[in-house]
Amino acid sequence: MIFRRTTFIPGVPRLLSHPPRRVAPPPQQSHTVTTGYAECLIERLTHGSPESLMELDVAARRHHANALLLHASELVRADVRHEKRDHRGADLIGANLSGADLRGANLRGAYLIGADLTAADLRAADLTGADFRGANLAGADLTESLFCIQSQLNAAKGDTETRVPPSLTRPAHWSPPGGPSLRR
Template sequence: MSQSTGSAGADGETHRSGADDRLRADCARCFGLCCVAPAFAASADFAVDKPAGQPCRHLRTDFACDIHVDLRARGFPGCTVFDCHGAGQRVAQETFGGRDWRAAPETAPLMFDVFAVMRPLHELLWYLTEALALRPPAALREELAAALAETDRLAGGSPQELLAVDVETHRGEVNRLLSRTGDLARARGGAPGADRRGAVLVGRDLRRTDLRGANLRGAVLIGADLRGVDLTRADLTGADLRGAALDGADLTGALFLHQSQVDAARGDKLTRLPDRVTRPAHWSALSLTPRPAGRRPRRR
């Protein structure tokens, strides 16, 4: 789960993000909601099919996972990178007042539906907190702060109020603010980089590509080769980095980089990460890959 405590600014400087414990998953205070509420299809990320609302076969009665230390080896790498951004414990402890769905089975359907609303709201809270840490202009900062307060207000509603939230409309409004913030941050210290928003770059060799200040919001970078690439000021909001090779890459100044994205990628001891991001333990088992030879592309 995420251990984010700060954020990397557009100039590569690391500063406090202001994120609090509410935006960090605390499984001990949850009721295993991420192991029950969502549906999963057997894939490279999840070893078996699991219908929505049905507990994973590995969920114990105390809501802990009985194969937690072996999830990757047992075919559940998707579980190791999933992050509810603190939504689970908020639903469990605040929205439902600590009543778990096993002890009060009548709450189960409603609790699972509420979790599906709470998680994207908490994800937006995380992004808004990161955006504020990028020190945007005063007017934009006020808009971001107002959006943060409104998102938190929505997340604090009753179960019925939460189910009435139009998540997609609210997400769209917030994303416009986040996109503006990212564009300004990408242009800080020079012209913004290439616009690769939503680009499908599965398996692409990007080692010679200049991605400094690039817009990679929503880009699909599954299995992409980013070894030795400088991602300073690149906006990685929602970028899919599953299996991407980050050996020797520089992500210290990347924008909106979340721990789960790093956990889903591959890297080595030469990969440079922001202070707020923890180097994944499974990286240590990978062989080190040297930076590709040749000059780094120049910005034109």
């Protein structure tokens, strides 16, 4: 396989103008290979003609991208899981998960609408597509969560104790310093 060398700016991989090179990585670096392969595919697609983009099988690309993201998630979560916690697509609407240790949990597509996640530990949890509308994240730790996006935080409630990933912004509607606490 051919990969381009990459450099990492906090949270953002960027392709450099180095020429492609062949790589035969050691087995323990398979996640690096997966990332490099994905970057090469993305790079190739971005330089396509309008005609080639119109002919693109988006469903197949989405399926392939999902498989790569799931594999990356499993590699990261394997280092932190101490029990199987697969809550993929789970109905956790209104659930009391206050203080829960959800490190390394798979919460892909979970319905956490109105759930109490006060002081929950969500580090290394896969949050792809999790629905946090109205969820209480007061004091929760999401700093190293996987695939958390801004719209998920915007849909939830939090406070000054809530720790968010460094690439995201604390929503303005969350409790300000010295404001009312959301802890129950």
